[in-house]
Amino acid sequence: MKTYAITGGIASGKSTFSQIILKRGLPFVDCDALVHDGYVQGHVLYNAVVGHFGTDILDKQGEIDRRLLGQRIFSDPNARRMLDRITHPLIRKLVAEQLEAYKASGALIAFVDVPLLFETNMESDYDASILIDTEEHLQLKRLMARNHFSEEDARQRMATQMPLVEKRLRASYQVCNNSSLETFVLHSNQLIDQLVKESERTEKK
16 A cells, blocks of 8 residues: 655645545545544543643643644744654554554555654655645745734744755655645646556556
């Protein structure tokens, strides 16, 4: 089974690309969704995060408030690195388990949304990587509109990730998201078609 990691900068278009994959019914794993599920009370990830950062990141219901946690880690690089050390090993294990299940079911191809693929040096876990690319000024504009951030807040979050110019040098494939949604969807489907056909040809050999 061929595995492809989807990555890119914040607000670059990874979610849209992932939705295209889901609509096509292809095997898919979402790392952010795994983290979200892990923040439920009683989960080992919840216990580890609250155990380190304390109860002041919780809402009135005792759930992890991702906004409060985000404020903490985006203003403190050490806190962000600690959160990564807590979450990444567990998420990596959960992804591996889901991919193994897809492989056991006979799947020939699977996609995984890994936002910090290059920052965490996890590209060796996959056969290839797909970068959802965009210009920085569009990334900034989309992030401010989507999350209602000030320009300062948006730039702060973008600065925590590896610059897209560096990711372009490391990615196996790129899909540009600088124009219309229709163009992006077209180019996304063309790449997915190519990868599916390649996995089918490999299987026949």
